[in-house]
Structures are given as structure tokens and as C-alpha cells.
Amino acid sequence: MKLLQNSGIPIYKQIAEQLKSDILSGKMKEGEYLPSIRGLAQELRISVITTMKAYEELQAEGLVTAVQGKGFYVNAQDTELRREQHMRKVEEALSEAIKAAAVAGLSDQELVETLQTLIEFSRS
Amino acid sequence: MMRNEIADALTGRNIAKSFGKFRLDIPELHIPEGFATALIGENGAGKTTLINILAGIRNDYKGEVTYFEEKAHVNDAGIKERIGYTGSKNYFLSYWTGDQVRELAGLLFDSFDPVRFDGICKSLAIDSSIFGKTGKAVSKLSDGNLMKLILATVFARNTDILLLDEPASPLDPLMRDMLSDMIRSYLAEGNGKRSVFFSTHNISDMESVTDYCILMEQGRIVEQGFVTELKEKYIVVKGDKENTEAARKLLLTCQANSFGFEGIALAEDMNRFAGMQVEFETPSLFQISVAIMRQNTALTMPEIA
Numbered sequence: 001m002k003l004l005q006n007s008g009i010p011i012y013k014q015i016a017e018q019l020k021s022d023i024l025s026g027k028m029k030e031g032e033y034l035p036s037i038r039g040l041a042q043e044l045r046i047s048v049i050t051t052m053k054a055y056e057e058l059q060a061e062g063l064v065t066a067v068q069g070k071g072f073y074v075n076a077q078d079t080e081l082r083r084e085q086h087m088r089k090v091e092e093a094l095s096e097a098i099k100a101a102a103v104a105g106l107s108d109q110e111l112v113e114t115l116q117t118l119i120e121f122s123r124s
Numbered sequence: 125m126m127r128n129e130i131a132d133a134l135t136g137r138n139i140a141k142s143f144g145k146f147r148l149d150i151p152e153l154h155i156p157e158g159f160a161t162a163l164i165g166e167n168g169a170g171k172t173t174l175i176n177i178l179a180g181i182r183n184d185y186k187g188e189v190t191y192f193e194e195k196a197h198v199n200d201a202g203i204k205e206r207i208g209y210t211g212s213k214n215y216f217l218s219y220w221t222g223d224q225v226r227e228l229a230g231l232l233f234d235s236f237d238p239v240r241f242d243g244i245c246k247s248l249a250i251d252s253s254i255f256g257k258t259g260k261a262v263s264k265l266s267d268g269n270l271m272k273l274i275l276a277t278v279f280a281r282n283t284d285i286l287l288l289d290e291p292a293s294p295l296d297p298l299m300r301d302m303l304s305d306m307i308r309s310y311l312a313e314g315n316g317k318r319s320v321f322f323s324t325h326n327i328s329d330m331e332s333v334t335d336y337c338i339l340m341e342q343g344r345i346v347e348q349g350f351v352t353e354l355k356e357k358y359i360v361v362k363g364d365k366e367n368t369e370a371a372r373k374l375l376l377t378c379q380a381n382s383f384g385f386e387g388i389a390l391a392e393d394m395n396r397f398a399g400m401q402v403e404f405e406t407p408s409l410f411q412i413s414v415a416i417m418r419q420n421t422a423l424t425m426p427e428i429a
Contacts, residue, residue, distance in 0.1 A: 012352065038312040048159055048311060049335035053352045
């Protein structure tokens with residue numbers, strides 16, 4: 001996990017985002033426990049309350065469940081929700097590409113062709 | 125484990141103590157269990173007086189202080205064994221040597237582990253000339269080395285709460301960073317049952333280990349809360365000089381110069397800055413603390429010629 005101290009994004013948000021992507025990508029499996037709040041704080045060298053807030057965010061989004069005295073485990077992920085989350089990521093990345101293309105003065109046609117070429121490349 | 129399920133490691137009620145013009149007056153004190161709590165305030169705010177009362181060093185006060193789930197008094201059997209206290213002045217008798225410190229700590233506390241103590245002294249590179257038959261007196265140590273030795277005696281014990289009076293002040297930046305790691309490890313080992321309460325002026329250096337914060341001014345608690353909550357409660361506002369006067373009315377503290385201003389406001393007042401050219405920023409614990417201290421202080425900026 002990489003935490004940036006001066007990115008302007010609160011540390012707890014960075015932790016929540018990275019764990020969220022681990023959960024949605026299936027890297028963290030259903031039923032698996034997140035590291036203990038104090039264990040993670042110790043490892044990441046941040047305050048306990050920061051980790052706690054990150055976990056509370058994940059809980060509020062329904063990604064994990066808290067068990068008194070045991071910690072937080074990963075919930076079963078709704079495949080529909082997961083697809084939606086992935087879709088949003090794809091849209092974000094493509095929007096970035098559209099912006100970059102506009103700056104570079106690429107036509108729509110050229111942009112689509114570039115995408116097609118890249119798809120073919122990644123398959124070969 | 126949600127926020128509202130957090131228990132107190134230590135509870136205080138109607139704590140009062142006066143000497144001269146100074147009056148300590150704390151109707152309620154809650155130190156959350158499982159976290160590191162920082163006690164912040166100006167010199168003379170009453171931080172050391174409070175810690176001494178909590179540690180049982182000072183008993184001439186009114187009010188009630190109870191420890192842990194069982195609401196025990198500091199002098200109840202076995203309670204001091206579970207408390208690790210450090211101060212700076214006269215912590216050891218000046219002529220004690222390192223060996224005597226080790227021996228006395230073992231006599232005073234059952235859980236004191238001399239092997240762990242030696243390990244910590246070695247890890248922290250505490251001046252070894254105080255140990256052995258011809259060991260020097262601890263009064264010969266530098267302030268930094270003395271604090272490291274004091275911390276070693278406390279971390280060599282198995283305790284449930286640490287009360288540390290200004291542990292970071294005499295330490296260098298690297299050692300402050302290590303102290304933060306030591307506190308985090310202590311909390312992690314306790315699995316939610318161990319707590320740390322420390323006073324500090326070194327807010328920025330200790331922010332990464334501060335969970336809860338209590339701000340004291342002139343014997344009273346003027347603000348407290350989890351750091352994450354305080355950072356949402358307050359907001360830094362910066363703007364150009366055209367807006368200085370209008371913004372000043374909304375700011376808790378305002379530092380103006382010929383270019384513009386910078387101050388702290390309540391986040392709930394953010395939309396009242398509408399129409400002004402301002403930038404908002406999440407405050408650091410240092411910025412929050414200084415703003416609150418400015419609001420309550422008797423100090424003013426002197427003319428410097």
C-alpha cells in the first residue's frame with residue numbers, strides 16, 4: 001500500500017480506496033479479515049483513528065462488516081455492483097484519453113483508431 | 125467496533141485544584157481506551173498538574189479519577205502496576221546509576237523485565253557509561269539520553285496505560301519518530317486494551333501517532349475530539365486582501381498581511397464565504413491547536429524593533 005503524505009487526499013481515503021480496489025478486484029476474498037486496525041496503523045506508521053476511519057468508510061459502502069472484538073471481514077460482493085464499479089473506472093480512464101486527444105488535436109476518428117490498435121496489440 | 129462503543133481507559137469528574145491565581149477545573153475527562161491521546165496547551169495551562177493528579181503523584185485535589193472498566197482508584201491494589209508514568213524533572217534521584225535504576229524499577233514493579241530494559245537501552249543507544257560497577261550518575265546524562273532512559277524503564281514493563289509528560293521535548297527528530305513507532309507498537313500489542321496519554325508541544329512531530337486530542341488553556345479543557353473529527357470540524361481559509369475584513373467576521377483566528385489573510389473557521393460556516401475569492405484547506409492538528417490556543421491565550425504579539 002502506497003500512501004502519499006502531501007497529495008491533498010486524506011490518508012484514510014487513500015487507504016479506503018486501495019482496500020476497496022483489492023476487494024472489488026477479488027484480491028481480497030469474501031469472508032477474509034482485514035488487518036487489525038492497530039496492526040495496520042503500526043505497519044503504515046499512521047494513527048489508529050486514521051485506519052479506523054478508513055474501515056468505517058468501507059463499512060458504510062457495504063464492502064465489509066464489523067464484528068465486535070474480531071475486526072472487519074469482506075462481504076460477499078454483488079457482481080452487478082462490481083461490474084458497475086469497474087465500468088466507472090473504464091469510463092474515467094477513457095475520459096482522460098479523450099481530454100488528452102483534444103489537447104493533442106487528434107480527430108475522433110484517429111482516437112477510435114488508436115484505441116482499436118491498442119486493443120489489437122494487447123491481444124497479440 | 126464503532127465509535128460509540130469506545131470505552132474510557134480513564135475517567136475524571138470535577139477535578140479541581142487551585143494555587144495562587146491558577147485554577148484547574150475539569151468537570152469531565154474521558155481518555156478513550158485503545159488509543160493515543162495527546163494533551164496540548166500553552167505553558168502554564170495545567171498539563172503537568174493534570175498528569176500528576178492522574179498518575180497519583182499529586183493527591184491534594186478535589187474530584188474523582190477512576191481507571192479502567194472496574195473504575196478503580198490509582199491507589200487501589202495492582203493499579204499502579206498497570207500504569208506507566210514518565211515525567212522529566214526529578215524522575216530519578218540524581219546520584220543513581222544505570223544499574224540502580226534497573227534494580228529499583230524491578231523492586232517497584234513486578235512486571236519490570238530487566239532483559240527487555242537492557243534491550244531497549246541498547247536499541248536506543250543510551251549512553252552506556254551509566255551502567256556497570258563504575259557507572260556514572262544519571263544526572264550526568266544529556267536531556268535526550270535521560271528521557272530515553274526514562275522511556276526504557278516504562279516500556280520494559282507490561283502496562284495497560286502510559287501517562288507520558290512531554291516525552292518528545294528533549295528528543296531529537298529521529299528519536300521522536302521512533303517514540304511514535306514505539307507507541308504504535310504498544311497499542312498494537314494491546315489489541316485495543318492499551319491506551320497512551322501524553323502531553324506535548326511537538327504537535328507536528330506527534331500527529332501521526334495522535335488519535336484523540338485534548339486542548340487545555342488556563343486550567344480548562346477548551347476543545348477535544350478524535351483528530352479525524354477535528355479536521356472535519358475546522359477548515360483553513362486563505363484569501364486576498366479585498367476580502368480580509370469580510371472574512372475576519374467569520375474566522376476564529378485571522379492572520380492578515382498586506383497581500384491577504386489566512387485563518388481558521390468552522391467548516392459548517394464554509395458556505396458563508398460565498399462570493400469571496402477564498403481557498404479552503406484541511407487543517408493540520410498543529411493549525412487547529414494553534415488557532416484554539418490563540419482564541420484563549422492571554423498573550424499578544426509584542427512589537428519587535
